Amino acid sequence: MIVRAALGKVAEVPRDQLDDQVKFWANDIRELSYDMEDVIDSLLVRVESCEPNADQSNFKKVVTNFKNLFKKGKAKHQISKAIKEIHERLQDVATRHKMVSEMVNFANLPAATRTTVDPHWEVLYGDKKDIIGMQKARDDIIKKISEGGPVSNEQLKILSIVGFGGLGKTTLAREVYDALPTKFDYKAFLSVSRNPDLKNVLSNLLFKIDNRRHTSINAAKLDVEQLIIVIRDLLCHKRYFIIIDDLWDKEAWKTIRYALKDNECGSIIITTTRHFEVSKECCSNKDYMIHKMEPLSDDESQKLFYTRVFPSEMCPSRLEHVSRKILKKCAGVPLAIISLASYLANNQRINQIDQWYGLLNRIGGGLKKGDDHVKEMKRILSLSFYDLPSYLKTCFLYLSIFPDDHQISRDRLIRRWISEGFIQVEDDTSLLELGDCYFNELVNRNMIMPINIHVDGRVEACYVHDIMLDLMCELSSEDNFVTILDVIKGDTPLEKKFRRLSLQKSMTDLSISPLLSWLPQECHK
Known part of the structure; x- marks a missing residue:
C-alpha cells in the first residue's frame, strides 16, 4: 500500500520535475506489475486448457483445473520458477523504495517548483500584439456582461470562458479586461493554476x-478565513471587475467566491477554465453566461501562422x-500555431522545405526534436493530463493506439477499456455505466473532442486533437504503455518488450519472426 501511494504521488508530477532515481524506480515498478499480470494471464490460460467434468460448478471447475495443472511436472516447474523470480524482484524493489524514500519526500512531490516562465506572464505583461480571431468573441462577451436594465446592471455578473488548453482563454479574458469601457473602483487579474495554495x-x-x-x-500572517473577511470588507460598497484565470476545480472557486461579495454595485467576475463542470459551477448553471472557446477559422489560422513565420507575412509559393x-x-x-510557427521562424529552417515536412511528419507521433517553443506548448498541454485522476490517465493514454484523424466510437472505446481492466468497479454500478462516466469526464475536461452529439446530449464518437495526440504518444512511450510503429522495415530493431503495440500506416518487407520474439509463449501456439 505504501508503494502504491508513492506511485500515485509520482504520477501527479510532470516527468521533467522528477528526480532520476524516482523515475527509474517508478519504471521498474511499472514493468514488474506488467510481468506479474503476464504470469497470472499465463496461469489462467493453462487452467482454462484443462478439461473438468461437465457437471461441476464454475468454482469447482477452477479448483479442479488448478489441481490437474499442478500434477503436470513441467507446468508446475515453469510456474514456480516465474513466481520465484517475481518474488525476488519484489524484494529488490522494496529495498530500493526504502533508499529512494530517504532521498525524496513523496508527500511533497506535487509541490515541485516550476522552473519555466509562467505562460500567463506573456499575456499579462508581454508586448501587445494584434490578436487574431479574438475580436468577435471579445465583443460578444462585452455585450453579454454589459447589457440589461438598471436593476440588471446592479447585480453581480459572472461569466465563464471554457475550452481546450491552448485555445486562448487567458488572451481573450485579457482582451475583455482591457477593452471593457465601464469604470470600476477595483480591477484585478488573478491566476489560480493547478494545485493552488489558496492562502497565497x-x-x-x-x-x-x-x-x-x-x-x-x-x-x-493571515489565514484563509481572515483574508476572506478583509477582502469582503474592502469590496463592501465598491464596484469591481475581477478575472479569475485558470481555474481547475470547484473547491478552489468556492473558496475564492466567498471573498467576492455580491454588493449590488454592478460588479463583474470572469473565470477561465478547461473543465466544463467548473464553468457551470461558476455560473450557477446559467448556460448563457458560459462562453465556449472555438478554434480559429482556416483564414485566421493562416494569418496568425504567416504573421509569426515570415517578416513580410507572405508565404512563398x-x-x-x-x-x-x-x-x-x-x-x-x-x-x-504560434509554437510551431516560432519553431519554423528560426533562420536555419524558414526556407528549408525538408525541415517543414520533417515537422509535419512528427506531429501526432512525438515532437521530440523541438525547440523551446514546442517544449513550452507541450508543457502547458501536459498540465491537463497530470490533473486527471489515475483511472482516467490510463483510459486517456489508451487512446494513443488509434491513428491521427481517427473517429473513435464511444461504445467501442468503452468496451475496450473494460476488456483491458481499466474500469474500476464501484458498488452496484455496471462497467458500461462507469465507462460512460469516464468518457463524459474526459469530454467535460476537454481532453477529447465530441462528435455527433444527440438531442439528449449523448456523444456518439470522439477524436483526439493532433497536438494532444502527440503529447499522448510521447507519454505512452515513456511509460511503455503503448508503442506505436508507423513504418516497419525488415531491419527495424524489436528488442524492446512491448506491452501494447499499435501498427499504423505501413509495413514493408517485414518478417513475422521478429514480432513473435517478444510475445508470450502461449501466443506462439
Missing part, C-alpha cells in the same frame, strides 16, 4: 486590489502546400 491566491488578490492595505495589515498541411494538424488552436 487570496493574498495575491488582496495585493492586486489594494497593495497598500495588503502591506499595512501584513497579509502574509513552394511552402504553401506543406504549410496548409501543418495548419490542418493545428486544427485552429492558437497555442499550437
Whole structure:
C-alpha cells in the first residue's frame, strides 16, 4: 500500500520535475506489475486448457483445473520458477523504495517548483500584439456582461470562458479586461493554476486590489478565513471587475467566491477554465453566461501562422502546400500555431522545405526534436493530463493506439477499456455505466473532442486533437504503455518488450519472426 501511494504521488508530477532515481524506480515498478499480470494471464490460460467434468460448478471447475495443472511436472516447474523470480524482484524493489524514500519526500512531490516562465506572464505583461480571431468573441462577451436594465446592471455578473488548453482563454479574458469601457473602483487579474495554495491566491488578490492595505495589515500572517473577511470588507460598497484565470476545480472557486461579495454595485467576475463542470459551477448553471472557446477559422489560422513565420507575412509559393498541411494538424488552436510557427521562424529552417515536412511528419507521433517553443506548448498541454485522476490517465493514454484523424466510437472505446481492466468497479454500478462516466469526464475536461452529439446530449464518437495526440504518444512511450510503429522495415530493431503495440500506416518487407520474439509463449501456439 505504501508503494502504491508513492506511485500515485509520482504520477501527479510532470516527468521533467522528477528526480532520476524516482523515475527509474517508478519504471521498474511499472514493468514488474506488467510481468506479474503476464504470469497470472499465463496461469489462467493453462487452467482454462484443462478439461473438468461437465457437471461441476464454475468454482469447482477452477479448483479442479488448478489441481490437474499442478500434477503436470513441467507446468508446475515453469510456474514456480516465474513466481520465484517475481518474488525476488519484489524484494529488490522494496529495498530500493526504502533508499529512494530517504532521498525524496513523496508527500511533497506535487509541490515541485516550476522552473519555466509562467505562460500567463506573456499575456499579462508581454508586448501587445494584434490578436487574431479574438475580436468577435471579445465583443460578444462585452455585450453579454454589459447589457440589461438598471436593476440588471446592479447585480453581480459572472461569466465563464471554457475550452481546450491552448485555445486562448487567458488572451481573450485579457482582451475583455482591457477593452471593457465601464469604470470600476477595483480591477484585478488573478491566476489560480493547478494545485493552488489558496492562502497565497487570496493574498495575491488582496495585493492586486489594494497593495497598500495588503502591506499595512501584513497579509502574509493571515489565514484563509481572515483574508476572506478583509477582502469582503474592502469590496463592501465598491464596484469591481475581477478575472479569475485558470481555474481547475470547484473547491478552489468556492473558496475564492466567498471573498467576492455580491454588493449590488454592478460588479463583474470572469473565470477561465478547461473543465466544463467548473464553468457551470461558476455560473450557477446559467448556460448563457458560459462562453465556449472555438478554434480559429482556416483564414485566421493562416494569418496568425504567416504573421509569426515570415517578416513580410507572405508565404512563398513552394511552402504553401506543406504549410496548409501543418495548419490542418493545428486544427485552429492558437497555442499550437504560434509554437510551431516560432519553431519554423528560426533562420536555419524558414526556407528549408525538408525541415517543414520533417515537422509535419512528427506531429501526432512525438515532437521530440523541438525547440523551446514546442517544449513550452507541450508543457502547458501536459498540465491537463497530470490533473486527471489515475483511472482516467490510463483510459486517456489508451487512446494513443488509434491513428491521427481517427473517429473513435464511444461504445467501442468503452468496451475496450473494460476488456483491458481499466474500469474500476464501484458498488452496484455496471462497467458500461462507469465507462460512460469516464468518457463524459474526459469530454467535460476537454481532453477529447465530441462528435455527433444527440438531442439528449449523448456523444456518439470522439477524436483526439493532433497536438494532444502527440503529447499522448510521447507519454505512452515513456511509460511503455503503448508503442506505436508507423513504418516497419525488415531491419527495424524489436528488442524492446512491448506491452501494447499499435501498427499504423505501413509495413514493408517485414518478417513475422521478429514480432513473435517478444510475445508470450502461449501466443506462439
